[in-house]
Amino acid sequence: MPEPSPTRPKRRGRLLRISAALLVLSAVAAYLVVQYVTGGGGAPGCKVLSGTGDGTSYEFTPEQAANAATIAAVGTGRRMPERAVTIALATALQESGLRNIEHGDRDSLGLFQQRPSQGWGTEQQIMDPDYASGIFYAHLAKVPNYTDLPLTVAAQRVQRSGYPEAYAKHEPDATLLAAALTGRAAATLTCDGRPERTAAATGPDAVRAALVRDFGRDALQETGAEVGGTAVPSPSPSPSVTATAHGRTVTVPVPDGTRTDATGRGERQRGWQLAHWAVANSSALHIDRVVYAGREWTGSGGDGQWHTTGSQGAGGAEQSAGAVRIVTGQ
Structure with a gap:
């Protein structure tokens, strides 16, 4: 009686190894796709x-x-x-x-x-x-x-x-x-602004809530901040500020003066803190654009860097008004 050929078992083992390798590669590819879609595409951001x-x-x-x-x-x-x-x-x-x-x-x-x-x-x-x-x-x-x-x-x-x-x-x-x-170093923080798919809340109201959460309601009241065209109630006497806003924009006026707080931080420094805060939260809050002091950051629709705005139009007006404008994607 002839001995069974070893060729078939070897071939079967090779096929099993190839199939296992393909499954692993498929799993890795699926993981990378999920990471990219959810904003974890490997790059720091x-x-x-x-x-x-x-x-x-x-x-x-x-x-x-x-x-x-x-x-x-x-x-x-x-x-x-x-x-x-x-x-x-x-x-x-x-x-x-x-x-x-x-x-x-x-x-x-x-x-x-x-x-x-x-x-x-x-x-x-x-x-x-x-x-x-x-x-x-x-x-x-x-x-x-x-x-x-x-x-x-x-x-x-x-x-x-x-x-x-x-x-x-x-x-x-x-x-x-x-x-x-x-805010001591101006225009030094950048993010790619890729929106998080798992964000709990987005839009101007979510930005306002996050600002109040981190900075405190009093800090925003002192500036006369506006959210989607609605002013945040200010304490009496109300500070003299002029700001405009539209549906997707949170505007936080920052007086462009020389006044400093107890730690020696000037008003321009406070403005850059708010602007950098918005960029840092751009993925979670779906923030598309931040404008302050003649500089503009654009997120997922741009290059994620700070650029100088023109002297005319909105950029120039925002520079002179000293307002931080945070534009959301929705």
Whole structure:
């Protein structure tokens, strides 16, 4: 009786391996398509440049940009200096990579990996970036002379980390981010503006709600902000501002004067903070265009960069009025 030929089993095994490889490739391709469609196409999406022109930069994702913008907004809203914002951003870079994560060492959660069991708040509170940022600054403000301390020392006195030296390596990136997100460095933050498909809410009302969430209602009332043509109620006496708005636009007037706040931030710096905040949130809130101080950023429909506007037309009017105009996609 002849022995069975080994050719057929070998051929069958080869076919199985090829089929398995094709399935893996199909799965990878499907994953990449989903990532691209949902805005996670592999590229960071956002970039911040040094305002000194030395070529230093930091690239990060829209999610990280939005969280960083919140941290900066909460800090300036508390009248904390730029150094405090740098410390907070470096801490969040180390603890969570600027992501609002739902896990960590033991019961650590959120941007700063704060622990409910250690009195930082409830799980729900800690997972709120505004609350988490606020309580971080509240603890930092209690550190004597924290602005004069090395960053890693100041951060450690708040965090009580097992690896205190780890914060130091994030100081250069945090310094770049703080300069842009407090408005000291103008037109240095860019994003590609690719809209998130999973955005919870979009449009001018969503932008207004996010501005109030991060900066506080009083901060917007002081400027006489308008949303879709409706003025945000201002305190008495009302500031003297003139602004226009239409259906898809949020207009936040920023007086182009010399007045400074308690931290020494001028009005133009505040305007750039608002403009950069809008760019950082462009993917989540479907923001298409931001115009301020003679510069214009255009998102998914453009190149995602800042460009100088003409002296005539809307750009020139916005420059003279000192208004930040945020135009949404819907």
